[in-house]
Amino acid sequence: MVGRDDMSRDGDQEYQLGPADALIATVATPSRSGTNEVIIALEHVPAVSNAAVPGFGDFGLYFDQRKRKLAEQAEQRAAIAPKHDQIFAGVVFHINGYTQPSHYELKLLLVERGGRFLHYLSKTQVTHIIASGLTMSKEKEFRNYKVVRPEWVVDSVRARKLLSWQRYSIFNGSYAEFAARLPLAIDDVHEWGDINGEPSAGNILENSKSEGYSRPPPAPTGNSFAATSSRRQAPVPPNTIVVDRFNEGLNRSWVRKNLVTDKGFISRYYASSRLHHMSVWKAEMKDYVAQLNQRRGTHSSAKDAKPGPAMGYSRTIMHVDFDCFFVSASLLSHPQLVDRPVAVCHMQQQELADDGGHGAIEHPGGTGQIASCNYLARSFGVKNGMFMAQASQLCPSLATVPYEFDTYKRVSKTFYDIVTEIADETQAVSIDEALLDVTHVVHQQYQGSAEALAQHIRRRVLESTQCTVSVGIGPNILLARIATAKAKPDGVRSLNIEQLLAMGLHTRDLPGIGHTVEESLSSQGIKRVADIRAASMGLLQSICGEKTAATLHSFSRGVDNRPLEPDKPRKVFGVEIGWGVRLSNQHEADDFVTRLVEEVCRSMEAAKRIGGAVTLKIKKRQEGQGKPGKFLGHGICDSLSKSAMLPGMTGDSAKIAHVCAKLLLQMNVDPLDIRAVGIQVHKLASSKLHADVGNMLAKPRVGQGEGLKQCSNLLPELPSASQLDLSVLNELPESIRQELQAAYQQINPKIDLGLSSRKPASISPEVRPQPSKIGVAKRPISDGINATRGRSRKLVFPTARPKDVAEKASLIDAFRKIETLDSIMPSQMDSDVWRHLPLSIRRELAREYVKTSASKPVAAASGKEANVGATTSAAKGNGPANVVVSGPILFGKHEVADVRALIKAWVDSSELGPYEEDVAEVGDYVEALVKHRNLLKAEDALKYLKFCIDGEHSAWADALAVVLDRANVICMAMYSSSFGL
Numbered sequence: 007m008v009g010r011d012d013m014s015r016d017g018d019q020e021y022q023l024g025p026a027d028a029l030i031a032t033v034a035t036p037s038r039s040g041t042n043e044v045i046i047a048l049e050h051v052p053a054v055s056n057a058a059v060p061g062f063g064d065f066g067l068y069f070d071q072r073k074r075k076l077a078e079q080a081e082q083r084a085a086i087a088p089k090h091d092q093i094f095a096g097v098v099f100h101i102n103g104y105t106q107p108s109h110y111e112l113k114l115l116l117v118e119r120g121g122r123f124l125h126y127l128s129k130t131q132v133t134h135i136i137a138s139g140l141t142m143s144k145e146k147e148f149r150n151y152k153v154v155r156p157e158w159v160v161d162s163v164r165a166r167k168l169l170s171w172q173r174y175s176i177f178n179g180s181y182a183e184f185a186a187r188l189p190l191a192i193d194d195v196h197e198w199g200d201i202n203g204e205p206s207a208g209n210i211l212e213n214s215k216s217e218g219y220s221r222p223p224p225a226p227t228g229n230s231f232a233a234t235s236s237r238r239q240a241p242v243p244p245n246t247i248v249v250d251r252f253n254e255g256l257n258r259s260w261v262r263k264n265l266v267t268d269k270g271f272i273s274r275y276y277a278s279s280r281l282h283h284m285s286v287w288k289a290e291m292k293d294y295v296a297q298l299n300q301r302r303g304t305h306s307s308a309k310d311a312k313p314g315p316a317m318g319y320s321r322t323i324m325h326v327d328f329d330c331f332f333v334s335a336s337l338l339s340h341p342q343l344v345d346r347p348v349a350v351c352h353m354q355q356q357e358l359a360d361d362g363g364h365g366a367i368e369h370p371g372g373t374g375q376i377a378s379c380n381y382l383a384r385s386f387g388v389k390n391g392m393f394m395a396q397a398s399q400l401c402p403s404l405a406t407v408p409y410e411f412d413t414y415k416r417v418s419k420t421f422y423d424i425v426t427e428i429a430d431e432t433q434a435v436s437i438d439e440a441l442l443d444v445t446h447v448v449h450q451q452y453q454g455s456a457e458a459l460a461q462h463i464r465r466r467v468l469e470s471t472q473c474t475v476s477v478g479i480g481p482n483i484l485l486a487r488i489a490t491a492k493a494k495p496d497g498v499r500s501l502n503i504e505q506l507l508a509m510g511l512h513t514r515d516l517p518g519i520g521h522t523v524e525e526s527l528s529s530q531g532i533k534r535v536a537d538i539r540a541a542s543m544g545l546l547q548s549i550c551g552e553k554t555a556a557t558l559h560s561f562s563r564g565v566d567n568r569p570l571e572p573d574k575p576r577k578v579f580g581v582e583i584g585w586g587v588r589l590s591n592q593h594e595a596d597d598f599v600t601r602l603v604e605e606v607c608r609s610m611e612a613a614k615r616i617g618g619a620v621t622l623k624i625k626k627r628q629e630g631q632g633k634p635g636k637f638l639g640h641g642i643c644d645s646l647s648k649s650a651m652l653p654g655m656t657g658d659s660a661k662i663a664h665v666c667a668k669l670l671l672q673m674n675v676d677p678l679d680i681r682a683v684g685i686q687v688h689k690l691a692s693s694k695l696h697a698d699v700g701n702m703l704a705k706p707r708v709g710q711g712e713g714l715k716q717c718s719n720l721l722p723e724l725p726s727a728s729q730l731d732l733s734v735l736n737e738l739p740e741s742i743r744q745e746l747q748a749a750y751q752q753i754n755p756k757i758d759l760g761l762s763s764r765k766p767a768s769i770s771p772e773v774r775p776q777p778s779k780i781g782v783a784k785r786p787i788s789d790g791i792n793a794t795r796g797r798s799r800k801l802v803f804p805t806a807r808p809k810d811v812a813e814k815a816s817l818i819d820a821f822r823k824i825e826t827l828d829s830i831m832p833s834q835m836d837s838d839v840w841r842h843l844p845l846s847i848r849r850e851l852a853r854e855y856v857k858t859s860a861s862k863p864v865a866a867a868s869g870k871e872a873n874v875g876a877t878t879s880a881a882k883g884n885g886p887a888n889v890v891v892s893g894p895i896l897f898g899k900h901e902v903a904d905v906r907a908l909i910k911a912w913v914d915s916s917e918l919g920p921y922e923e924d925v926a927e928v929g930d931y932v933e934a935l936v937k938h939r940n941l942l943k944a945e946d947a948l949k950y951l952k953f954c955i956d957g958e959h960s961a962w963a964d965a966l967a968v969v970l971d972r973a974n975v976i977c978m979a980m981y982s983s984s985f986g987l
């Protein structure tokens with residue numbers, strides 16, 4: 007193996023066949039079949055005698071001899087073989103790097119048809135370079151040459167004419183793109199990444215292909231490479247050439263099927279990776295349960311009922327877990343095996359590293375780990391997680407069945423459908439297990455008999471899934487979990503503290519106690535739970551730290567005060583591959599990232615989510631870390647991470663991939679150094695809701711004009727919460743309001759649209775005014791000041807518009823991006839001129855306009871594109887009965903939500919800090935509110951300003967201080983008190 011790498015750097019000549027290839031080298035005897043097919047029969051080359059291989063020490067000599075011999079043979083054969091069409095006459099070729107078909111096969115095909123082979127690259131003589139992939143430096147070096155993929159040779163031979171080389175140029179994109187362009191007729195030649203590796207009849211490479219795949223070689227270990235490489239090479243997607251470049255001792259035929267540049271790598275990875283599924287499922291199930299709870303409202307009703315000690319009875323917790331889950335579910339399609347000892351593990355055709363590079367590589371029949379085994383198998387001593395080799399010794403009659411991930415997911419969802427419907431509260435623990443708080447339901451519907459409820463759940467699950475679950479019951483999570491272990495298989499068990507104390511459990515029987523803690527405790531003579539009880543806290547802390555010691559102390563006494571963690575909707579969708587990632591160039595890197603994004607988008611689509619931001623994570627090989635410790639694992643790496651907002655809320659993989667490609671460029675990583683790639687999409691929202699809102703706005707209704715349709719286009723994405731007119735939202739149907747609330751909370755849990763109260767403009771928790779220090783009676787916002795006071799007279803709101811038009815217009819207003827300045831465009835301005843004015847001038851004019859128009863009773867909206875709903879409709883004559891709004895206003899706004907939107911727009915408008923005049927305006931406004939005794943509004947504005955500028959440039963903090971000061975001065979004067987933010 008060592009020598010291979012040496013040889014690959016043999017001057018210009020990259021000859022990369024392994025030393026043992028000599029033992030398997032084959033000779034093709036082309037002949038024409040009657041069916042227009044060229045068939046190559048393979049036979050053994052007369053072996054190069056071992057004497058010519060000086061103990062594998064001198065590979066240079068060995069290879070020279072070997073090459074010479076093979077070339078001679080090829081020429082001899084060409085001379086004696088039936089004449090082929092000399093389609094390659096005039097072609098002088100050199101072969102670069104590892105190819106598939108092999109150098110030798112290619113040479114035969116070419117030389118026998120008139121081509122001339124150059125051992126060493128002479129750029130003046132050579133007409134074509136044949137390569138499956140190029141290193142970056144070679145890519146540069148060969149840029150102006152005709153570098154063709156080997157398929158050019160194969161296809162030309164098949165077509166019996168020289169095909170144009172251009173379409174086979176290696177510079178024509180990735181292999182995937184190349185393969186996609188190939189005509190169907192020759193697809194069978196390129197089915198090289200097929201995971202099953204079934205040879206296809208009539209394939210020009212039939213023999214080598216079938217042999218390469220029929221029996222995947224064992225896992226590479228140590229220096230076993232020479233042995234494994236003695237197999238004939240199976241065809242691979244030609245650009246997956248990493249073996250020699252990275253010299254990692256890979257089992258090539260296995261690896262080549264899995265490398266990332268292979269089109270199907272990612273989907274196969276995810277289709278076969280057990281651990282991937284285990285981790286993703288947990289998130290998926292938590293999300294699923296959260297959605298079920300949301301839909302059913304079970305969660306809130308349970309909370310409302312306030313079960314538990316307050317109602318005079320203690321908590322009842324159930325732990326429900328499927329018995330040998332994977333086996334039970336897999337056996338649904340193998341009913342003939344139900345009475346036999348059975349294990350689920352990788353089958354031959356499923357062989358693939360399933361651990362993301364973190365553990366053993368699985369291979370059929372040998373080292374595969376058992377994911378789950380049934381109880382009959384367990385009676386032989388077989389256990390989950392045991393390797394097949396050991397298991398089949400313990401239980402020779404052990405049958406194995408393959409993973410059926412889709413079935414597991416389906417069964418699991420059915421299970422969660424049932425338990426969430428029944429329980430007061432559900433916490434998804436994993437694909438096959440849930441914690442339930444059933445306190446209330448047991449007492450309300452089962453006369454306090456938790457066992458009866460448990461049997462009911464078991465029956466329901468069995469009926470619906472044909473799989474059994476066991477149920478543990480206890481007054482807390484700990485006892486319920488321990489009870490489950492005793493209930494298994496197919497049973498129910500209750501446990502109270504006294505019973506636990508009498509059980510004589512081992513430390514490892516406590517949930518969450520891993521092997522390390524168990525060992526540490528054992529080394530101090532603490533082997534049983536009773537020993538933990540007897541040990542001092544000090545001793546426990548010295549063994550396993552403060553936190554674990556406290557847990558152990560409680561658990562050993564049966565005490566566990568942990569509440570159930572109600573499942574929350576997913577906050578992020580992501581994938582990460584840290585195994586098998588070897589990329590040759592930027593193009594491949596982009597391609598890989600794109601495919602990962604597609605994977606994420608698939609799961610987002612399934613969960614009906616879209617996202618607002620993306621994070622790209624890269625593990626970059628550390629300087630000098632050429633050889634990862636594990637096969638194709640990521641080795642020692644630096645982690646890089648970069649995030650960006652997406653262009654609006656989206657689930658579109660092309661858009662997301664585009665952003666990721668930019669992030670990747672910004673990271674400035676050499677693609678050769680990339681060892682792991684992760685994509686996470688966050689700031690999620692419901693795609694259904696998004697579409698609903700879009701539809702709602704796009705749907706033309708009676709009385710709706712062009713203008714409204716156009717406005718709906720202003721809403722490509724869900725607007726930020728601060729831009730919503732809450733009073734409008736509160737008029738929406740309950741279901742939509744709830745969905746909106748949920749959607750916004752997914753973006754930021756702190757956002758409270760205050761919809762449930764049906765009051766306009768509620769205030770989010772972080773800015774909700776606390777009972778003011780000033781003991782002034784609260785005054786509803788609408789309970790305004792004398793209508794004639796203040797500068798508000800200029801603002802008009804139409805109230806007499808036809809109801810649906812008003813509703814739609816308000817909706818649009820609600821969702822439309824509020825453009826602060828434009829909304830107060832002076833009426834005499836031409837909108838085009840206005841838009842082209844510098845921002846500073848527009849501000850100036852707007853301020854002027856607001857001041858001068860404040861005294862006018864009706865806004866002078868001109869019918870131009872002023873885009874405040876109020877002025878627009880007034881201009882159109884839809885609002886004959888104008889209402890004059892009372893109280894202080896800020897840039898024409900007075901509703902809390904509007905003022906907030908203004909404040910937000912203001913703070914968002916400049917990172918450098920505010921204009922002094924604007925600070926003065928806001929100061930005026932808050933001061934006026936205080937003077938008008940509208941302390942709630944004043945406090946809201948101040949708190950919201952504080953909320954918006956949190957973490958902003960210090961100039962903003964100064965601005966807040968100024969505004970606050972001004973408000974406080976008045977406040978002190980009027981109430982001898984001040985606002986405390």
Ligand SMILES: Nc1ccn([C@H]2C[C@H](O)[C@@H](COP(=O)(O)OP(=O)(O)OP(=O)(O)O)O2)c(=O)n1
Nearest residue numbers: 280327328329330331332333377378379390438
């Ligand atoms: N390291 C692990 C742990 C679990 N699983 C899978 C296979 C199991 O079937 C399923 C559920 O895990 P359990 O621990 O609940 O085990 P079982 O359901 O198989 O058996 P039991 O009856 O003991 O619950 O998760 C896995 O593949 N690898």
Ligand SMILES: [Mg+2]
Nearest residue numbers: 327328331438
């Ligand atoms: Mg289980």
Ligand SMILES: [Mg+2]
Nearest residue numbers: 327436438439
């Ligand atoms: Mg389980």
